[in-house]
Amino acid sequence: MLSNPGITFRLGELRCPPQASFMIVLISGTNRPDSNTRRITGEIAAQYQALHVPHRILDLTELPLEVFAPASYAEKPASFQPFSDAILAAAGLHVVTPEYNGGLPGVLKYFIDLLKFPESFERRPVAFTGLAAGMWGALRPVEQLQAIFGYRNAHLYPERVFLPGIGSALGEDGHLKDAELIARLHKQAAGFTAFVETLKGVSLRA
Numbered sequence: 001m002l003s004n005p006g007i008t009f010r011l012g013e014l015r016c017p018p019q020a021s022f023m024i025v026l027i028s029g030t031n032r033p034d035s036n037t038r039r040i041t042g043e044i045a046a047q048y049q050a051l052h053v054p055h056r057i058l059d060l061t062e063l064p065l066e067v068f069a070p071a072s073y074a075e076k077p078a079s080f081q082p083f084s085d086a087i088l089a090a091a092g093l094h095v096v097t098p099e100y101n102g103g104l105p106g107v108l109k110y111f112i113d114l115l116k117f118p119e120s121f122e123r124r125p126v127a128f129t130g131l132a133a134g135m136w137g138a139l140r141p142v143e144q145l146q147a148i149f150g151y152r153n154a155h156l157y158p159e160r161v162f163l164p165g166i167g168s169a170l171g172e173d174g175h176l177k178d179a180e181l182i183a184r185l186h187k188q189a190a191g192f193t194a195f196v197e198t199l200k201g202v203s204l205r206a
């Protein structure tokens with residue numbers, strides 16, 4: 001077992017860290033400004049922090065506009081490289097998705113489509129958390145993502161978390177009100193950490 005050097009990283013930091021392969025990368029799966037998805041991604045990041053697991057957030061609101069030019073399929077803009085590198089360096093990916101029109105947001109699929117094939121997801125551990133205004137808590141987009149990541153030979157962590165009625169689940173301070181939901185996110189983060197450690201043969205925890 002290799003050990004974690006104990007380096008921590010600021011959330012949202014896009015520089016490539018020296019021991020990136022010991023890190024969980026959280027993907028905040030929409031570019032809608034002031035999204036609840038970004039709030040929940042922050043809640044999950046706090047759980048990894050509590051577990052002393054190095055992590056960082058890739059926030060799709062930070063995608064540079066030039067990435068959306070049609071020419072980006074053939075030639076990625078240099079500004080996309082930090083996003084691509086972060087995925088390639090991740091020990092595990094934790095995808096946080098809202099439900100938009102019964103599915104995953106178009107921007108999240110577009111982001112996936114721009115990443116390097118096949119190495120971005122091949123044998124990479126991935127976990128999923130969904131949130132929605134409605135009662136199904138983003139079950140549909142999470143299952144769509146499982147199909148996509150399964151197609152790409154990722155290792156799917158089976159314990160998913162669904163957060164329904166997200167508008168009333170978050171308090172005015174932007175944090176989850178229900179201790180039981182927070183406990184569910186903690187359990188998922190802890191379980192996914194162990195899953196990644198087992199698959200990769202490393203210790204993530206400082």
Ligand SMILES: Cc1cc2nc3c(=O)[nH]c(=O)nc-3n(C[C@H](O)[C@H](O)[C@H](O)COP(=O)(O)O)c2cc1C
Binds near residue numbers: 036099100103
């Ligand atoms: C374009 C769009 C489509 C949406 N479609 C659905 C939907 O199909 N089902 C649902 O429960 N909520 C739907 N919602 C509401 C979101 O679940 C809600 O905004 C929630 O806060 C998560 O999205 P957010 O991260 O953008 O805030 C939709 C929201 C947007 C912006």
